[in-house]
Amino acid sequence: MKLRYLVLLLVGLSVFSIFIGVVDLAPKHLLNLTANEKNILINSRLPRTISIILAGTALSVAGLLMQQLTRNKFVSPTTAGTMDFAKLGILVAMIFFADTPILIKLIFAITAAVIGTLAFMFIVNRIKYKDAIFIPLVGLMLGNIVSSFATFMALRFNAMQSIGNFFVGDFSMITSGRYEALFIIIPMVIVIYFFAHHFTIVGMGESFSRNLGISYDKIMNIGVVISAIVSATVVVTVGVLPFLGLVVPNIVYLFVGDHLQKTLPFTALLGAILVMVADIFSRIIIFPYEIPIGLTLGIIGSVLFMWLLLKRRADYVTKI
Numbered sequence: 001m002k003l004r005y006l007v008l009l010l011v012g013l014s015v016f017s018i019f020i021g022v023v024d025l026a027p028k029h030l031l032n033l034t035a036n037e038k039n040i041l042i043n044s045r046l047p048r049t050i051s052i053i054l055a056g057t058a059l060s061v062a063g064l065l066m067q068q069l070t071r072n073k074f075v076s077p078t079t080a081g082t083m084d085f086a087k088l089g090i091l092v093a094m095i096f097f098a099d100t101p102i103l104i105k106l107i108f109a110i111t112a113a114v115i116g117t118l119a120f121m122f123i124v125n126r127i128k129y130k131d132a133i134f135i136p137l138v139g140l141m142l143g144n145i146v147s148s149f150a151t152f153m154a155l156r157f158n159a160m161q162s163i164g165n166f167f168v169g170d171f172s173m174i175t176s177g178r179y180e181a182l183f184i185i186i187p188m189v190i191v192i193y194f195f196a197h198h199f200t201i202v203g204m205g206e207s208f209s210r211n212l213g214i215s216y217d218k219i220m221n222i223g224v225v226i227s228a229i230v231s232a233t234v235v236v237t238v239g240v241l242p243f244l245g246l247v248v249p250n251i252v253y254l255f256v257g258d259h260l261q262k263t264l265p266f267t268a269l270l271g272a273i274l275v276m277v278a279d280i281f282s283r284i285i286i287f288p289y290e291i292p293i294g295l296t297l298g299i300i301g302s303v304l305f306m307w308l309l310l311k312r313r314a315d316y317v318t319k320i
Contacts, residue, residue, distance in 0.1 A: 006269040013276040014053065018045045020280060022288045043176040051174045052279050053272040054182040055238050058230040060271025061189055061264065063245020064252075066117075068203040068260050069223045070124060072135045073253065076245035077231035079136035081143030083240050085116025086232040087167065088150045095157045106181055106236045113228035113235075116146065121224060133309075169239040169294030171279055182237050188230050189268065191222075196261035199223055203260075240294055243301020244271055250308050274300070 019025055023040050033041065063076035077083050089112025093105045120139050127138065154160040192199070202209050202219045209216040234241060248271045249263070256263050275293070278300055282291040 003265060003269070006266065006273065010053070010269055010273050010276065013273060013280065014049050017049050017052065017276060017280055020283050021045065044174075047176050047179045048171050048174045048279075049276075051171060051179045051182055051238060052275050054185050055169075055234045055241060056244065056272035056275030057189065057268040058182070058185040058234050058271075059241055059244040060248040060267045060274075061192060062227040062230045064249040064260070064263065064267045065192055065199060065223050066227050066245070067249055068199050068258075069220060070121070070135065071203050073250055074133060074136040074246065075139065076136075076243075076249075077227065078240075078242050078244075078246060079143075080117060080120045080139040081146060082113050082117045082120075082228055082231045083235055084143035084146040084150070086110075086113040086228075086235040087240070088112050088116075088146050088153075089232065090236060091150050091153055091159065094159055095153065102178070102181060102236060106233060109232035109236050110229050113232040114225055116142070117224045117228045118221075121220070167240060167294075168292045169241040169297065170292040171238055172290060172292075174238065179237055181233055184233050185230050188226050189264075192226060193261060193264055195219070195222065196264060200260050239292075241275065242294060242298045243305055244274065244297060247301055247304040247308065248274060251304070254311075 015027075018041070019027065021040070021044075023037070025037055025040060025045070059077060062082075066075045066077065066080060066082075067073055086109040089108040089110070090105050092112070093100050093108035097104055120142055123138055123142070124135055127135070151160070198214055198219045201212055201214050202216055202223070206216045209219070231245075249267050252263050252266045252270055256266050275297070278296040279293050282293045282296045285291060
């Protein structure tokens with residue numbers, strides 16, 4: 001897997017994405033745009049493409065970081081309950097602070113996501129049976145409990161239709177002024193890259209970290225907070241994108257290895273490419289209508305997840 005090929009592929013898909021839509025906009029029009037075409041390009045097509053890249057990067061990198069910290073290849077924001085807690089935070093903001101701006105929703109979502117992820121890590125650290133599949137099942141059960149409670153609250157306060165927009169990922173409503181929160185992801189990814197060595201050491205265990213002079217609790221909490229921030233930001237902006245943080249790091253691991261600093265750019269690019277492909281497919285399959293990308297990613301992600309499970313089982317049998 002060559003990094004430059006992934007960059008070229010992402011650039012090509014991004015250009016292709018910009019020119020897909022109900023309004024006919026072709027590359028030849030760029031030199032002579034009408035007022036309407038210029039408005040669509042600047043306020044709709046470009047924000048959507050940028051959002052796809054940032055969202056794909058965010059969840060893939062968050063999944064990679066969580067897998068490093070838990071030493072489990074099947075942990076991600078989806079399987080750790082992080083996204084479910086983020087949805088609960090959004091719901092609380094919408095119920096008790098009606099008509100709140102996106103910044104308030106983001107603060108509530110991040111707070112809830114941090115609390116939920118810390119709760120998951122607390123439970124994981126106290127489980128003796130740390131099977132690779134059992135740990136994410138704990139996160140899924142925790143997330144389902146929170147999601148059920150959120151659904152109950154939404155029904156109780158007649159907010160089901162409003163919160164439903166955050167349950168399934170969708171880029172169709174992304175326009176200028178509604179996606180800028182995603183830029184928070186950029187400094188978060190930079191922090192992960194420069195602290196990659198510390199996260200790698202912490203992932204080897206508490207005693208190992210302390211022997212090397214690394215503050216285990218401090219670095220662990222930093223990693224959890226970063227994962228929660230980027231995951232909650234994506235949920236608030238575009239909704240839930242399932243399986244992304246689970247399958248992308250595992251695919252990169254098969255071809256590149258598990259060195260965090262080395263795999264980070266591959267994970268970011270492959271995550272953005274996967275979301276871009278899913279979004280393009282969602283827009284052209286029933287053109288001029290489109291399918292929410294959360295559904296498309298759910299299908300693609302579940303197939304890839306099953307493949308990873310079967311491959312893991314086959315590798316285990318081969319070793320035996």
